Amino acid sequence: MRHASHPVLSCSESNEWERGLMKSDDQGWSAMRRVGRKLASAICSDFSMTRLPQRDWRVLALVGKGNNGGDALLAIRELLKMPRKISDVTLIFSSPVSDLKPLARKAYELIAESEALRTLDPAGMEEGDWLALVDSVLHQGPYELCIDGLLGMQFKPPLRGGSGVLIEKVNALRCIGLRVAVDLPSGTGDSSDERPFRADITYATGVFKSPLLKNEACGMIRYLDVGFFEEDRESVCRVITDTVLDPLRAFRPASADKRSYGHLLVLAGSRSMPGALAMSVKAASRSGVGLVTVLAPESIAGRFAASLPEAMWRSWPETPEGGLALEGIWQVQTLASKATALLAGPGMGQERETRTMLQELGRMWEKPVLLDADALQPEIVQAFTAGGNEGVVVTPHDGEFWRLSGRKDSSLEAIAGYAEDRKLVLIKKGSCTRVSRGDLTCVCPTGNAVLARGGSGDLLAGLAAGLMAQRPDDCFVAACQAVYWHGRAADVWAMKNGQHAARTTDLLDFLSPALDSGESWNPHSPVERPTGS
Incomplete structure (x- = not known):
């Protein structure tokens, strides 16, 4: 199974592995761009499982200062390129925009001038005033999509300050169609907070991390392979890849028989x-x-x-x-x-x-x-x-x-x-x-x-x-x-x-199209629904 699977690693192991792969900002930026493209594509595919509006989304994004925030911003950039996909985006930063790490800042600068963008920057605001502003914006929904890019795999509990309050407010909000987390839901890691961001889908970006298997807050889990394992790594737990x-x-050879x-x-x-x-x-x-x-x-x-x-x-x-x-x-x-x-x-x-x-x-x-x-x-x-x-x-x-x-x-x-x-x-x-x-x-x-x-x-x-x-x-x-x-x-x-109106045996008609390779399958292409028993 080594050729058709990748290792599942702890957050500390993942951090060490990624540091060894990305020794320069150029390598890190290249990886972040791959994540952004795959993340946007996966969000569109999985959102189509809902019967919510598939166009003119209102997007809410929770953005931290590190790589998860950068991944979320680049995914939003890709979504903004899609015709009539997004009507507006509200970015809520957990710390001042001026504190963004270099790659996250670079990602933000690529979309900062978009007319669809509204940015909530806590710079110069008292925490209470900022949270009051956030509260008023959250209730200006509904939002078709919420993207969590606040905290990454280096998180250590407990959730502190504005991030914890923000997550609590968003978790309680009922007017969100689909909640997705980048890599890990904020507040989860090798050790997790009791009240993390609650995702409908979590996208494991580059490395499938073991906390994903221990926390119900992750929701449905997807693995985005961005080429981190061209050189394999030993692990007793692995995630199956599409090459299986x-x-x-x-x-099948012409000489074969039953x-x-x-x-x-x-x-x-x-x-x-x-x-x-x-x-x-x-x-x-x-x-x-x-x-x-x-x-x-x-x-x-x-x-x-x-x-x-x-x-x-x-x-x-x-x-x-x-x-x-x-x-x-x-x-x-x-x-x-x-x-x-x-x-x-x-x-x-x-x-x-x-x-x-x-x-x-x-x-x-x-x-x-x-x-x-x-x-x-x-x-x-x-x-x-x-x-x-x-x-x-x-x-x-x-x-x-x-x-x-x-x-x-x-x-x-x-x-x-x-x-x-x-x-x-x-x-x-x-x-x-x-x-x-x-x-x-x-x-x-x-x-x-x-x-x-x-x-x-x-x-x-x-x-x-x-x-x-x-x-x-x-x-x-x-x-x-x-x-x-x-x-x-x-x-x-x-x-x-x-996901709602179907019989179990309907699944049989989709076994053949499911064999299309992961790169070639596009749920938005004009393919007719298979027929048959």
Whole structure:
């Protein structure tokens, strides 16, 4: 994963790394300009997930004297170049403009003459008078966009003076459409204040910093790669980059046939929960896998065979309640030699006989397997890993992970520790999904709240299992590809349609456009919404 990820560093490590890269003002200015361009582009893309006005924005910017302030100012400069994007900008400086550091001053001078600009400079004002002026300006909203560029990674708590009061006032303001933070929300760092700026989106600029994973004030987290890691750096935690999808973008050879891309076996579903099975199979069929064989309860297998004919459907004996009966396990034994991976769990229910069947299957299965949903039981995971199978992948959300691990702790340390102890790959779903194999944990910077819907985990399970079937030699990489692709599809979907009115299965139609490279995808281009089921 080194070629498709960058290190996650603490603020102190990031500061040291950046000092080594930028030894002159020219190098620092070049990096700041790259950040400004990428930040403006990312803000436009992510703002399009809202159904708020996409033109004539009123922008509020909180500007500090250091590099974060300079980054924010250069992003505003880029936004001002866009036709009809910004109607006016209010800059609120936390200290006198005359105190700006050289690069931030240079950035301010580039936009200082803009007619769209209003600057609140505290120079020569008593703190009380300045805060009263700020208060009156804040209530002249609404503002479509608020950019936080006050404090950077060298912050040490507590928030002091006017900055703390300003952040408190802006946090309480209801007339802001989207709140974004540059690099880190002001008030967060290796040590954080209890009341930092509360962002909807935080853009990690250049280096993905570990405090982003510990503070809910960060909101949705995006990583802006500006070329800081042409020379890599060791780290046990890394952020996945867009190049992880490059193998899926490549041309497939003309000599390939369906057997060249794996054979996925799906064991899932029950009479009472057929939808999870259908969604996981639909996603698997979009993963690029060559063959999919589904073992489903006999009461639903025939019906789904007609609606999802790409897969090969086989009926499994049912329990009286409609679950998968133990007596059908011989079918897996028959198909095991042909399959390259197994998906088990979606919609299976919690019947004792079904769980016993999965335990028996775990003791004999030696190939890659993804356990999801109802298969995420400690005794089932133990059965699949006890024989030394290192191709086991589990996909819990917080509640399921607590059940598996036996404690309510979803920290990076807890995730890595569980994966290391069980010798498996863990996809811990949630905001900024983590993928861990114990010695290495990767963080996914794609995805948004549209995935907070029933069924999105079933789609991820099918997608990941399909990728595992194609590369059974490295389930960790397949898992990283799946979470990044799944999240990116959700981002493309939301950029075109918003986050609110959509069905979970709509995501499937955006898997293909999500493979467009990060540089070529433009959510504002006149691309029609994909169609299909």
